Amino acid sequence: MTGEELGRDEENTAVAGPVDADGSAEIGELIGRLSGDDDLDRETRGRLLGRLARLLGQSARKAGAAGVARGKWLTDLLVAAAPHIPIRDLETLRAHHHGLIGEELADSVVRVASNGTTAVGAAGGALAAVEFVAPPLLLTAPAQLAAETLVIAAIEVKMIAELHAVYQVRVDGTGTARGAAFLTSWARQRGVNPLESGSLTSALGSAAKSALRKRLLKTLGRSMSTMGPFLTGAAAGAALNRAATKKLAEHVRKDLRGGADPIKPLPGGYPSVGPADKP
Numbered sequence: 001m002t003g004e005e006l007g008r009d010e011e012n013t014a015v016a017g018p019v020d021a022d023g024s025a026e027i028g029e030l031i032g033r034l035s036g037d038d039d040l041d042r043e044t045r046g047r048l049l050g051r052l053a054r055l056l057g058q059s060a061r062k063a064g065a066a067g068v069a070r071g072k073w074l075t076d077l078l079v080a081a082a083p084h085i086p087i088r089d090l091e092t093l094r095a096h097h098h099g100l101i102g103e104e105l106a107d108s109v110v111r112v113a114s115n116g117t118t119a120v121g122a123a124g125g126a127l128a129a130v131e132f133v134a135p136p137l138l139l140t141a142p143a144q145l146a147a148e149t150l151v152i153a154a155i156e157v158k159m160i161a162e163l164h165a166v167y168q169v170r171v172d173g174t175g176t177a178r179g180a181a182f183l184t185s186w187a188r189q190r191g192v193n194p195l196e197s198g199s200l201t202s203a204l205g206s207a208a209k210s211a212l213r214k215r216l217l218k219t220l221g222r223s224m225s226t227m228g229p230f231l232t233g234a235a236a237g238a239a240l241n242r243a244a245t246k247k248l249a250e251h252v253r254k255d256l257r258g259g260a261d262p263i264k265p266l267p268g269g270y271p272s273v274g275p276a277d278k279p
Helices: 024-035 042-063 066-071 070-083 089-096 102-132 135-165 176-189 206-227 232-256
Strands: none
Touching: 024 042, 024 070, 024 135, 042 066, 042 070, 042 102, 042 135, 066 070, 070 135, 070 176, 070 206, 089 102, 089 135, 102 135, 102 232, 135 176, 135 206, 135 232, 176 206, 206 232
């Protein structure tokens, strides 16, 4: 295996339900591309974020103001986009990071993720500057913030999943169950406990979704910094994203090294981790 997409398996194409025909498929694909390690230039990243923001604007109108305000809309979008997040196994990670192993490989994975969220903040801030000097485009600001928030979340979920691979902490089960596990790990900023036994589930329960929603809204609040006037938003967004990604990585790496108790299943739906599968 040279890599995988989070949440995919033989029976499921998404963590939660089939992709509909209202643009969700393209939204997921854009989030996946923006969360990957491709060396996108600033212009391309900005263009993809702009396209994502337009699609999210259309999606938000269909979701309604109440759903958007409570964060349920963002949560459902991230869960649906999870299968498109490109995750690499240990062998592929080592190949992509010039043969590094152990802590050095983990450092490199975190550095790439930090660079990714930094670039998203910078691109979002630059786009915000253009929008603020063109009043009719102010209406797109909320969708732009949602786009930035979802991509940041996807990059960090990818980082967490790959850190588990680096530290050889196996999270087995179906692709959807693993996807739910890593989404919960991101929401709670903790590593996954590989020793918990119990039945596997392919969907997030109410407690896990609540934690995910709170984390997304917190990230959305951080993204507000990119809406500063002109390029000050770009600088602020880039700096805040880099710091937050590094802090998240520190928490998760501490768990994966065994320095703290990893997260345990939440009531009503956090998927437990079963015995290791044969590769």
